Amino acid sequence: MDKLYTAYPLDHKKEHIRLINIDLGPWEAELTSTFSVVSLRDSPDFVALSYVWGDNSLSDHSAVNIEGCPVPVTPNLYAALRRLRWHAHEVGQGNLIVWADALCISQNDRIEKQHQIPLMRRIYSCCRNTAIWLGELSIRDNSASIPLSPHPSESIAVTDRLIQDLQHDQHLDKIEPFDRDETDSLFVDVRQVFERLSYSTWFLRRWVLQEAVLAATVKVYFGPVLQDLDTLSQAMENYAEHIEQACCTTAKPGHYIMRQRIRGFLQEFSSLQDLRDRRSERAHILHLCREFSGRQTSLELDCVYALLGLTNPPATIVPDYTVSIDSLCTEICTDYIGKEHSLDFLHLASSSIGQAQMPTWVVDWTAFVDCKASKRAWNWLADLFHPTAGLSQKPHIRDQYFLEIIACPIDRVEDTVKLPMTGNITDAIRNFLAILLDEVYSDVDYPTGGTWLMAWLRTLSADSCWGANSARRLSKEDCDFYWSSIFTGSGYAPGQKVRLAGGRLVLADAHLNDIIRMLRLVQEDRRIFYTNNGYIGVADDDIEPGDVVFLVPGCSMPMVMRSKDSAFYLQIVSACYLHGWTDGEIAIAPKRYRAVYIE
Template sequence: MASDSPPPSGLVEFQPTMPNYVYSPLSSAEAEIRLLAVEFNAKHVLRRINAPLLVGSLKKYNLPVPTLSRTQRMIRSARLPTFFALSYVWGDPTRTHDIIIDDKRLRITENLYTALRELQPSSLGFIWIWADAICINQDDLAERSAQVLLMREIYHSAADVKIWLGPSNENWMRCLRFISNLTEGSFISDVDSLPNAPTMDNNVEEMIMKAVMIPSGALARGVIGFGQSIIEVLDILDPPGLDEKAEMVQEEDGELSLHQETIEKFVKWKPPTRYLKRVENESFVEVADLIDRVFIQNCTWFERMWVVQELGVADNATIIASGGKSVSWSNLIRCVCYLHYTLHAPVKSIRNVIGMEKIRQGWNGRKRQPLRDLIRECRYRRATDPRDKIFSLLGLMGDKLNVYLKPDYSKSVREVYANAALHFIAQSESLDPLCSWQTLGRQNELPSWVPDYSLDQNLAPCPLVAIDGGSSIYNSSGHHHRSKYSRMDVAVTHESWSHLRTVGLCIDLVAVLSDPLQHSEPFGYAERLWNSTIRAAEEYLGGLTNEVKACLEGISSAVEKYSEYWTSLGDSSKDLDATDHLSKYTQSLDRDSKESIVTDGKALYLESIEPNLSPHDNYIVDAYAQTLLCGRKSARERISKEDIRIFMNLGEATNSRRAEILTTASNAFEAGMRQRSIAITRNGYIGAVPHNTHSGDFICVLFGCTVPVVVRKRGQEYLFIGESYLHGFMDAEALVMEMKGELNEQDFVLT
């Protein structure tokens, strides 16, 4: 990369009448970008109160995008200066600070202003920076839409992605010092090396600053530039951004499968002994908890959507802090992995960090995830503009860009989300992409069948449909042509994008429902509520015998014990090994309690799997037990009567098996009941439905969906409520009833 000439130097004085900066249009917003040049300022580096104004200059450059020829990319790369790309959180959107650009004032937020000030010492003379709020005309919707597609090339072309997490405090600096000492063996900034800097004479100050800062400046403009030039040459020869050469990969068992071997190197990393001596006086458990809270949970950067792509395409990334201190992103990963996996000092939110790193390694290795998987990976993240829940991930996805996904900020949120849903339907030839999303608190203006991608999907029920590209464990619409959704041409060509037309079978009406629970309630409390609902629906179930009531009591007693066990672990401990689960739990119990967890419910529930119950009674007990679990042992495995017998008779298991059963069963009950209500239909069917289901809603099988769904009739159209489990209708039984003339095919228009 060639270095560019600096902007005009000299002090600029702020004038109240100074005009506002006006952007000149980009020649081509799909290939051209602006870079900000900021002048080095020694007084600011030394924290002088009278530091001059923040002054910069904007200049336009063409990016060496992968769609160009090698020669064209080489020419553009040679003309592009070495620059840093800033990854930060806007914070308070009020623009309270100024940057002077070409003798004109541009208002910016406090967070951006502070980040730019921290980057100023990175080079003597001037430094080139790309920051979205300055380098993109935010008032030009067409430019914003076009620049979205360049974001990945911008951050990948940068010499380093500088991550500004916000102003530092004492705890923040303690974490940064620990990470640096553990992974690098030192923690010092350029300014720290200046003795008594604030009291030095200005001339002496300038001389020392030059002596100290020249190595840093050379690094920013020389070494990094040289290294980046090599990277750019490799990119020109074989750019990772070439999507046609990228492989689309799926999740495996709910975990990202991207470059697992790369993550393993972080998990297995151990610091040298001399580095461990630097942190030997620290409490590792305390520091792990502090890093989790300070760096991840309480830092809004880790909640932001755009940072996934900004970090995901970066060759190098550095977290910067106040006072010129910094730590590399890779060293943060090494530190949290060492604490969590090697020392068993839990970093509760480690998956958030690891997930981002897997995406980064995957993108640079031409491994792309489907957009739908990326949205789920970022389910807890936030975006100031809800449309960015989609647009911010387009550069990382393995899906081909099409008319549904092309970013356009002139479109409403409802249209952007509807188009994304239509893309997922067309891609999978299935209605499953509409299922398993959070429904509580969704935007009212969205069509009912369109998932609200802006919501925190951690609050959604555990999905019943396959979300990882694998085969579904259910088969409500069969395996023949009805298993695929094939009406996309009708939906797109002849109807508004807000309507979705399909065909299916209406099974029954919901008659009785349990009340919804708060998200924080344990599943044992949910089971008691479900149990009382079953008893209250006796008239629809054809009566409940004493034997059935005894079995229901036995089930309730056993589930309560699992719930107590699971609740006692705490969220952080649930990521540990199953044996550690049991050890932690039993240490807190007296002997009688330890005995009760393996005996309660045993004699009562055994009757439910023996032939002395009538077929009708056996159906009720089996349907209830299966519905508690939504018919699953895990996301990939159906539950069997033998599995349920084992769950309800834990005392028969050996000690070595008990820990595994406790964890498996607790997970299964949690996944089955969380955010769901039990429903009994008019014809006595039992199932689990979304919390927002009403009495009188229909449970249907829609062709092209692997699980039954709940819909609500509104005039001649239907509202889509969500996926459901209906015992006895998860394996094409509704299609058999249609063949017998008991159910009739009908059209559904979802709005």
């Protein structure tokens, strides 16, 4: 096999790459192909494949014949190439020229890989289109990777039509399979197709982002289905509008789960399209790390390096796999503070998740990969809050370690309590309420107005819930509905709708699920705390009595910090939600702000 690659040498000074010229033919034909070498400077015509290697087991059952030499590949790559060839054959395409890293780069040549990997930004920028491969869609055998048939099953055909109908702005109650109940076999199969799609490992990987964003056009393949990225993103836009307006939300039992699965799949493409639309906008590597914090990489350092191709202007950071991750994360935050004079990332910092040699004001981006969604909840919610009412500051780094800022101490943590997250969540909430009613809080107004019970209710979910496609703040109507659903025993019949702020109608069961889902995200791995001055909030599990809550101009959430050596040298414990302080409701005199050093 090495002779195959040495017969097509690459000159990295001329930006050479190899391409696979796949022979077209019927579905049953062997995958045969030839190599060619081209320069990216000559604007070659090819399709760049974006995929996840998947199962690394290589066998003769999934091999590509390149000039008579069988080259073993992973089953997922084999399936992708076979599907691309089938689509090209079906439309009578003249040729199929593909760039796929596992085949076009000699995996046994370390020097070649070192030269080729930096060209990936150019490769995906120069290609005719990027072909995103999400995988096969067998719903009966979860281990299936090799396509057994070129033709779609009924459930896959319905999935394909459903996406196209949404793209054409059709109402949900006019779309198959929403004319069926949850026990219907076709309904179950379509739901499983969307589950398989939304759980595709492609959506978990970080390197694939630049592959989808940099290309001129993007096509998405899954099983026998081919869709344009524009179709998928438009389908999500229309779908979100219909859900928001509740104009055609079907009421049959089980349809809520189907809608969740469809949204879970389509919203991935909305975020991709949004990123493509913002390609010309300023994008610091820190913002990209925050936006895609949950995506995985094989190497810790790649949680940063995989996003460098999307920065604008190009980042000054050069990939160096000899540095430590704590040094790299510190460099990112330091560079951001120096260029942007902003602390809008500080709510993601925490002493509990940082590297041992990392200051607590530095965000450890590796901590958000493979972690629970609850760990990333502050990332989604922070933009909803404005505790310092537009105040800003110019932070400074001292001695390459200490972050000098101004902050205002507003209260001290007096006690903490954990909301049980096991068993029935509504029972846990009711039992927690009983404890609260045994205390004086039930008869006392909250310090910033309103009842203590309502403050407690809003704190459970950080005053937030899920909307049609993103998090939003709770309205009075949300809280009234929440209270009656959980505490008064007022049930809702299947299909019943409730009226929310602005007159919007939503299904009662779906809306309650959206609130409870946010509550779980907010409370998992966190604690409710009470302060000396009678406030209630929620912060990470590491919070302790004696910790101090600070307002930090430029930071989107109040910060809990702990004194180390003196009142001026602090460590960050966690961002927090503190009821009554999230929107600048309380005016703070400038003289109350003081300089502190975060280490």
